[in-house]
Amino acid sequence: MYSKTILAAAAIAGVQAQSSINSTSGYLNYTTVTGYFLQDLASTNVSTFDYTATNFGLINRTYPATAGLKANLTQWQQFEAQVNALNADAPLNTAYKVLFLGRHGEGYHNAAQTFYGTPDWNCYTSLLNGNATASWFDADLTPNGIEQALIAHDFWAHEIATQKIPYPQSYYTSPLTRCLKTANLTFSGLDLPQYYPFVPSVRELLREGISLHTCDHRRSRTYIHDLFPTWNIESSLTENDELWNGVTAETSDAQDARSKIVLDSIFSEDDHTWISITSHSGEIASILRVLGHQSFSLSTGAVIPVLVKVTFLPSGPPPSNPPYTTSTHCAAPPVTSIASLAQGCVCSGTAVGGITTPIFNISSDYPTSAGYQATDLGPVVTSAPAISSYSY
Known part of the structure; x- marks a missing residue:
């Protein structure tokens, strides 16, 4: 990997293609390379898409890199050769990477939203730590969510054994519990090479x-x-x-700016081509927007690969730091929700809109081993730190 002091990019191809882009200034531009996966196509029905029935969505087709080869290669081996060829032929400022984007299995918050209904969940119940039978603070996996992660594990094992799919060379995960456990259940115990161990970042x-x-x-x-x-x-x-305060929330623009920061960090530091990311529906949607990919909603536990072209440019748009917004909600279960309202909340005794004062005041973080931090005592935190002030 090149030194971060060099304003350049590298693309290196081999049996396992590796590429890196490193910079201290300049701009990384992302483009989704379409034509390889069903999830790239506007004609694909998101609601019926099943990654386990479609070879992770990989389209059965021929590639220039394998034209004329007589070897009996699987579709994934052919695609791997094509990615290697793209990196070998790429200019110095360009690299191609394949991201396996996996959504966590069902969490207790997902089950609670289904149980209470979206208006109640968005306007009131999601602000609680849980109910009498379940907790959804930093939600853990439900038994169904565990099963979904194990389905992903078994499908990876099948693809490794039969399709000779390229191993992920690097693993990244969200710090939230449902993603940590999904990643562990998905990849632990697979027949992985010693030189690409499952040690997530x-x-x-x-x-x-x-x-x-x-x-x-x-x-x-x-x-x-x-x-x-x-x-x-x-x-x-x-x-x-330090990013969650129970009062303010990211806009889509703010989340996309955050996603750009973490992608820049990964692609500047990691010289691998095949990368696994375990995250969330909203964050994966944001990553797809940053990558220029069409909208593609993942069900809990689902995984899609995306072929990404990364280009280093000497300059680009100035960094953005969109502000958070103060969200409205209800102090009790809402009457209903209306899409035309700012947050959609119609609270009891309120004609329109909702309140902005928090249900819980936050006095301290993690006073117990359970990790619950919301109390009815202490000062209210009313602002979030700027994302751009963090070095990730």
Whole structure:
């Protein structure tokens, strides 16, 4: 990997193609290379798409890189050769990478939203830590979510054995519990090579969109380390969650700016081509927007690969730091929700809109081993730190 002081990019091809782009200034531009996966096509029905029935969506086709070859290669081996050829032929400022984007299995927050209904969930219940039977603060996986992660594990095992799919060379995950456990269930125990072991990097900015929902408030760094002590937790991930405050929320523009930061960090530091990212529906949607990919909604536990062209440019648009927004909600279950309203909340005794005062005041982070931090005492935190002030 080139030094970060060099304003350049590299593309290196081999049996396992590797490429890296490194810079201290300049701009990384992302483009989705279409024509290889069903998820790239506007004609693909998102609601019926099944990654396990479609070879991760890889289209059966021929490639220039394997034209005329007599070897009996699987579709994934042919695609791997094509990616290697793209990197070998790429100019110095360009690299091609394949991202396996996996959504976590069903969490208790997903089950709660289904149980309570979207208006109640968005306007009130999601701001609670849980109910009498379940917790959805930094939500854990439900039994169904565990099963979905194990389905992904078994499908990876099948693809490795029968399709000779390229192994992920690097693994990244959100710091939220449902992603940590999904990644572990998916990849632990697979027949992976020693030179590409499953040792994920936990990245703060791969988390779900930052909102008032307690399911998106992460536990402490110590908790993550104790859960998976051999994993790599980035040095800038703070002990307690400094991005969630229970009052303000990211806009889509703010989340996309955050996603650009974490992709820039990964692609500047990681010289691998085949990369696994375990994250969330909202964050994967944001990553796809940054990559110029069409909208493609993943069901819980689903995985899609995306072929990405990364180009280093001497300059680009100035960095953006879109502000957070103060979200409205209800102090009790809502009457209903209306799409035309700012947050959609119609609260009891309120004609329009909702309230902006938090249901819980936040006095301290993680006072108990359970990690719950919301209390009815203490000062209210009313602002979120600027994402751009973090070095991820």
